[in-house]
Amino acid sequence: MSADGKWKVTINTPMGAQTVNVDIATSGDTFTGKTESPMGSQDVSGKVDGDKLTWSSNITNPMPMTLEFEATVSGDTMTGNVKLGAFGNAPLKGERIG
Known part of the structure; x- marks a missing residue:
């Protein structure tokens, strides 16, 4: 499994769908x-475990919070x-765009 490349990821949040472009470069288990x-x-x-990626991101908009991601490629x-x-979970889907 290689997650390397550019991804278009859509997160279905309580405030509606949010789209994020992510550029990933793996190196071993990170x-x-x-x-x-x-x-x-x-x-x-973040971390790579087989076909799974995990990472966290601190955001300030719309309010300060830490987002914890878990994705399978x-x-x-x-x-x-x-x-x-504190706002629960949101599913994500992504597609490689480059």
Whole structure:
């Protein structure tokens, strides 16, 4: 499994669908990357375990919270879940775009 590349990820939050572009570069059991969305860009890093990726992201908009991501990559698709702090969970889906 290789998650390397550019991804378009949609998170179905209680405030509606949010789209984030993610650029991922794996190295062994870790990865680094960058997210870009209408709310800004952020460097990210996380863990790789087989076909699963996990990482967290601190956001300030619409309010400060830590998002915890867990995603499974299968070919050119990604599915998973985002823990939205005290606001529960939101499913995510992604597709490789480059």
